[in-house]
Amino acid sequence: MSIFSTIGKVAQGLLNPMGAVIDLAGSALGLPAGVKNVAKVGLGAVTGNFATVASGAVGLASSALKGDAKTEYQPSAGGSSLRGYAPSAAGVSNPDGKLRDAVSTLQVYFNDVDKLGSPLGRGLISKGDLVQAAKSSKVPPQVREAARYLLDHPATRDLVDSAKNGKVDGLISMKDLDLVLRQLDRQPPWSGPVGHGGPVHGNGPCRKVDNPSPRDIHCGPTDRKPYGHSDSNTITTTTTTTTTSGLSCGDNKKSSGCRAPDSFKSILNNPNLSTEEKIQAVLAQIADGADKEILDVMDQMSDLSSRKAGMSKEDGAKTDSSMEQLQLRLQKLTERRKQMFELMSNISNKYNEMSNHAIQNLGKA
Amino acid sequence: MDTTTPDNAAPSEADELWNRIKGFLKGELTPAELEGMTWEQAAAIAEAGCELAESGRLEEARVLFEGLVEMNPRDAAAHAALGTVYQKLTLLPDALRAYSTAIALDPLHPVALAHRGELRLRSGDDEGYGDLQSAVASDPKGETAAGARAAAQIAAIAQTSVSRSEAEQG
Numbered sequence: 001m002s003i004f005s006t007i008g009k010v011a012q013g014l015l016n017p018m019g020a021v022i023d024l025a026g027s028a029l030g031l032p033a034g035v036k037n038v039a040k041v042g043l044g045a046v047t048g049n050f051a052t053v054a055s056g057a058v059g060l061a062s063s064a065l066k067g068d069a070k071t072e073y074q075p076s077a078g079g080s081s082l083r084g085y086a087p088s089a090a091g092v093s094n095p096d097g098k099l100r101d102a103v104s105t106l107q108v109y110f111n112d113v114d115k116l117g118s119p120l121g122r123g124l125i126s127k128g129d130l131v132q133a134a135k136s137s138k139v140p141p142q143v144r145e146a147a148r149y150l151l152d153h154p155a156t157r158d159l160v161d162s163a164k165n166g167k168v169d170g171l172i173s174m175k176d177l178d179l180v181l182r183q184l185d186r187q188p189p190w191s192g193p194v195g196h197g198g199p200v201h202g203n204g205p206c207r208k209v210d211n212p213s214p215r216d217i218h219c220g221p222t223d224r225k226p227y228g229h230s231d232s233n234t235i236t237t238t239t240t241t242t243t244t245s246g247l248s249c250g251d252n253k254k255s256s257g258c259r260a261p262d263s264f265k266s267i268l269n270n271p272n273l274s275t276e277e278k279i280q281a282v283l284a285q286i287a288d289g290a291d292k293e294i295l296d297v298m299d300q301m302s303d304l305s306s307r308k309a310g311m312s313k314e315d316g317a318k319t320d321s322s323m324e325q326l327q328l329r330l331q332k333l334t335e336r337r338k339q340m341f342e343l344m345s346n347i348s349n350k351y352n353e354m355s356n357h358a359i360q361n362l363g364k365a
Numbered sequence: 366m367d368t369t370t371p372d373n374a375a376p377s378e379a380d381e382l383w384n385r386i387k388g389f390l391k392g393e394l395t396p397a398e399l400e401g402m403t404w405e406q407a408a409a410i411a412e413a414g415c416e417l418a419e420s421g422r423l424e425e426a427r428v429l430f431e432g433l434v435e436m437n438p439r440d441a442a443a444h445a446a447l448g449t450v451y452q453k454l455t456l457l458p459d460a461l462r463a464y465s466t467a468i469a470l471d472p473l474h475p476v477a478l479a480h481r482g483e484l485r486l487r488s489g490d491d492e493g494y495g496d497l498q499s500a501v502a503s504d505p506k507g508e509t510a511a512g513a514r515a516a517a518q519i520a521a522i523a524q525t526s527v528s529r530s531e532a533e534q535g
Binding site for chain 1: 376377379380382383384386387390395396397398399400401402403404407408409410411412413414415418419426427428429431432433435436437438439440441442443445446447450452453470471473474475476479480483499509510514
């Protein structure tokens with residue numbers, strides 16, 4: 001039995017009636033009616049193996065499906081696409097610091113009014129409460145502004161709403177607000193806008209929500225079970241490991257627990273440098289350190305070489321051995337320096353190039 | 366300026382930055398983590414890349430997605446999107462490599478699976494059929510364009526196979 005028969009029988013057995021399946025697929029998935037007809041017409045000419053048949057069918061389907069693959073950014077579900085990005089909180093963007101102000105204000109106000117038994121507060125804040133707070137002249141202006149902020153940013157509101165249990169129920173609890181504040185406060189100042197800590201929200205690839213802010217773009221389906229169980233994925237980082245000299249941290253092996261060495265503090269604490277400039281300056285200084293090590297080894301080699309002239313045969317042999325060790329060290333240092341330089345240069349170029357293009361196009365996208 | 370920090374004090378901003386640089390040099394952190402780039406920022410850049418690719422400005426789209434991949438080599442979605450740009454640029458080996466990297470990072474990534482499957486089948490590699498099946502299994506509702514495309518491809522193959530089977534029998 002050929003593979004065509006097998007697939008055909010499987011298709012007929014499991015997907016019967018096939019015609020209905022094709023029709024269903026055609027309508028549900030946009031498969032043009034022409035595809036099946038063309039495939040049927042092509043049948044008479046199909047005489048090769050499965051790959052030939054499949055290739056032909058795929059080719060026909062592709063042309064019927066109007067050309068090339070669509071470019072789409074489909075984040076891995078389950079939050080695994082967040083790996084490798086800067087840490088973030090609650091899935092909420094906070095590009096201008098307004099979210100923190102809004103959440104903080106609402107927490108204080110609704111806690112208070114709750115105690116006073118105001119109809120606005122009952123430990124939970126609904127959209128209606130926000131609308132009422134945004135309109136009411138009895139409400140302090142900063143509360144009106146905070147309510148308006150969450151009303152104007154529905155995606156952000158949903159993410160605040162879901163901070164406690166990951167579910168959007170239309171009610172923001174004090175616990176939701178508290179969690180968002182904690183997560184925002186945990187962000188070090190360098191992290192800039194806070195991002196996502198939970199599941200990816202959205203209904204499809206690269207769609208914009210009703211908020212025009214580019215940071216409120218959400219990609220990917222929610223709760224799509226078959227896709228996204230990738231916690232066990234093997235993650236292979238291609239980040240090059242370079243020199244680690246000077247990176248030790250005493251007994252503390254966790255890299256998150258070290259103090260900056262004094263030699264770098266003047267750079268790292270310089271308020272006139274951007275984070276990018278600080279990183280570049282520190283990396284450059286580390287590269288300089290590697291240069292000094294290389295020069296030091298070369299000096300030692302030169303010294304050994306000049307001393308060898310007046311040595312006995314036995315001492316000369318020892319010197320040769322030392323020289324070989326130095327050569328090996330020099331080779332390693334040179335290689336390490338080269339890697340470091342390439343890494344810095346490559347990242348810097350790609351980052352700058354990407355940033356320039358992104359800046360030019362973000363507004364248009 | 367006194368820059369010393371007592372041992373029991375909370376880590377300063379400088380310490381935080383230093384720890385990131387150190388983590389990066391040890392290969393523990395990606396350039397995106399080093400630079401403080403969040404997923405939202407990456408998604409915004411990717412959105413621009415998708416728009417550029419859609420409008421045929423493929424070289425610019427390539428720059429954006431290559432940059433994203435460089436910043437975070439662990440982002441399967443960026444690898445897959447870059448693959449589609451390579452595919453449009455007819456850089457098929459590069460496209461296949463990008464899809465395979467994405468699948469290594471996320472074996473259920475529908476975009477990478479669907480397009481790699483199609484490319485493989487077109488080149489006569491019947492392993493591509495398995496990719497298409499996996500793409501449909503991971504995106505059964507066709508929520509991604511790639512998932513819907515894979516379903517259509519499978520339907521076409523199945524139809525051809527049914528007809529072929531009937532012809533063989535009759």
